[in-house]
Amino acid sequence: MDTTTTHTFDFEQAFTTLQGVVKRTPLEYNAGLSLKYNANIYLKREDLQIVRSYKLRGAYNKISGLTADQLKNGVVCASAGNHAQGVAYSCKKLGIKGVIFMPEITPRQKITQVNMFGGDNIEVILVGDTFDDCLKEALAYCEEKSATFIPPFDDEKVIEGQATVMMEVYQDLPELDAIVVPIGGGGLASGVTAYLQTVKPNVKVFGVEPMGAPSLSEALKHGGPVTVENIERFVDGAAVKRMGWITYKYCSDLLSSTYLIPEGQICTTILKLYNEDAIVVEPAGALSVAALEQVKDQIAGKTVVCIVSGGNNDIERMQEIKEKSLLFEGLKHYFIVRFPQRPGALKLFVNEVLGPQDDITRFEFIKKTNRENGPALVGIELAKKEDYAGILQRLKEFKFDVIELNQDATLFEYLV
The missing domain is CATH 3.30.70.260 (ACT domain)
Known part of the structure; x- marks a missing residue:
């Protein structure tokens, strides 16, 4: 258990490692949102990443740094979908074997994408109803097969890789005043806050998570990570029962504030982004934009970036998304x-x-x-x-x- 925020990150090395592997995603000014909230709103489009989410950054940074001995029995991960795609892509790119555990309820589109990115280098095993269920199975498999586990968020090298999202944002928009970051396990938020401490610590970082999966909010109440037994799995990219100690410490120490976003509001945001901006996002990808309504008083007149974390949305879910939006509205x-x-x-x-x-x-x-x-x-x-x-x-x-x-x-x- 590591309860400090004194890790030594080599952000520049991670940035170099990922050159030619990840796409430098665009940072786009959004006129409609800027007008609505009387601010300069930019969207960091990680939904346009190669695997349609930022998760490739942390996965590749972690796997590429492993030794030959650590790789000899392959790598294993547990994921609700996006981390799995990042690991699968990395395995194929590096020519290594990987076993990927995903919840049985994972949207078919994400499973198909994992198989496409990993090809013959990976095997997919569906088990349990949540990320935490398949995490348990993945860790047991690693123990049995002496394979190396690739954590989805609670790991220095993974956090280091996710921080490159913020590095790109800062290079493109050094004058930013605030950034809105979605939170599931907290790896992205940890990377964003840790990097900002080195270049512009006065930037406000708003952490947002789905109301039905409040792993950070509950951890903050209890002074450390706790298991939230009954979570709402709809926002599958952020539906984590328990965050790790490393990510908890970075989030609790460095986030300016945290917010819980109702699932219905997330659905309304998904539909608006599609209808008004032709942007296809998954529920977790809409979290940061949905949160603007809650932080509007704090961002008026400011330059703000929302990280659109992923676009792996299954078209078969659209009826459910519309229903939840109508109920919320x-x-x-x-x-x-x-x-x-x-x-x-x-x-x-x-x-x-x-x-x-x-x-x-x-x-x-x-x-x-x-x-x-x-x-x-x-x-x-x-x-x-x-x-x-x-x-x-x-x-x-x-x-x-x-x-x-x-x-x-x-x-x-x-x-x-």
Whole structure:
């Protein structure tokens, strides 16, 4: 256990090592976000990296520095997808063997990419539901096979490699005032903060993590890393149950502040980036941009960089992303409706309760043996969230017995 922030990093060596391996990703001014937040907002486009995330930097920096003895039995990693692609690419580039453990719920697109980047040099093993599940299996495999484990975040060489993201940002925009960094295990945030201490320590670094996977927030409460048992896995690139001691110390000592971002807000950001800027990001990649709403008072008039950490998004997830966004924005509502026992109740509901722009997106009777007059699950999409109060008023006026499922997390999860 290392609880200090006094590691000796050779950032320049890492930068040199990665020349010709990683792409120097663009730092793009975003006019729309700049206007909205009255600031100069730039996006560091690591979604355009060779493996579509920054993870290649740390993986290659770590693996390329291993000795022949450390490599003789190959390397092993555990990953929700992006670190796996970085390790796979590195194995093929360096001509070594690798075994990659990924959660069974990993999006198919990420698994396909891992196999494409690694080719015959890697083997993929799917196990467990979370990163932490496959981490346990990967470590056991290393013990059995005497292979070398490549950590996804809690490692000096990995952190050193991730720091090259910040090195590029600083070279391109030395006048920056703040940077927003997504956090899962904390490797990127550790690299960013550690490097900034050497060149411009007064830059504010805002760390942001998904509300459903608050590994850093919980660690800060307890004075060190703790295991968060029940995490929301939607933001798979940042869904880490427990961060490491090295990354915890850098994050706790050097971050200016930390924020938790609701998954629904992340989804809204994904859709806006796609629709307004033609940028395809994964949930973790949208974290930094989604956080601007929470830091807007601190960044007004400032020059700010958001690290868009990855773009490995599976098109099959878009319906889920849209649904979560609508729920967060207050535009989608679900009810259990018990219709009055009188003729024309359903027609009354459609014609009188719903507004002219309200749309029924789901309707099914819950009791299959009691159709037409039993309770029904009803989903409604609104044009404006302000219309919801009117629906509630009319439901009461026409004596419909309803349960608002959006307000009942247990029933919502069970029925919707």
